Amino acid sequence: MNHDELGKKFKQGLRMCRKGEVAKAAALFRQVIDSGSEEPLHMSYYGLLTATVHGRRRQGLRLCECAMAYDPSEPDVVSNLARLYELCGDKDKAIQTLRRGLRVTPRHPRLLGQINRLSPRKEPPLSMVDRDNALNKHMAIMLARLSGNYGKEEASNRKRRQARELKLAEQE
Numbered sequence: 001m002n003h004d005e006l007g008k009k010f011k012q013g014l015r016m017c018r019k020g021e022v023a024k025a026a027a028l029f030r031q032v033i034d035s036g037s038e039e040p041l042h043m044s045y046y047g048l049l050t051a052t053v054h055g056r057r058r059q060g061l062r063l064c065e066c067a068m069a070y071d072p073s074e075p076d077v078v079s080n081l082a083r084l085y086e087l088c089g090d091k092d093k094a095i096q097t098l099r100r101g102l103r104v105t106p107r108h109p110r111l112l113g114q115i116n117r118l119s120p121r122k123e124p125p126l127s128m129v130d131r132d133n134a135l136n137k138h139m140a141i142m143l144a145r146l147s148g149n150y151g152k153e154e155a156s157n158r159k160r161r162q163a164r165e166l167k168l169a170e171q172e
Helices: 003-019 022-034 040-053 057-070 075-087 091-104 109-118 134-147 152-171
Strands: none
Touching: 003 022, 003 040, 022 040, 040 057, 040 075, 057 075, 075 091, 075 109, 091 109
């Protein structure tokens, strides 16, 4: 298949996804990949559908991670990888991936929507002062330290991530 044909098949697959015909879209994306496409966007969507439609999560993750390595600036690639991490139960990696994507495209609506859904921000301690004000930042750190939660979140997240990885390994 030449480059134009690959593009047409890919766009047709995207339309099918939007209509909810994900099994047909997965077949089209597979044709695109089997034809030799190494486009990160193609790999990303094929990876997402491989994991969601066919249940081959590891293969889907590998494809999406490879796509992310090639083009971390493409919001769809970032979004698809984050969705897969979430599907696999690794919310922390999903959030980390979205933050990485938002560093490149800071105002992308889909990435912002995903990260706000996965990791809603707490209200600042002083609501009458801007969230980024130094008073709010330092007061939030002090309150976290006083409550005993400062630094503990990362350790508990690590334990949850290890448990999810074991569960995922048992499933496959």
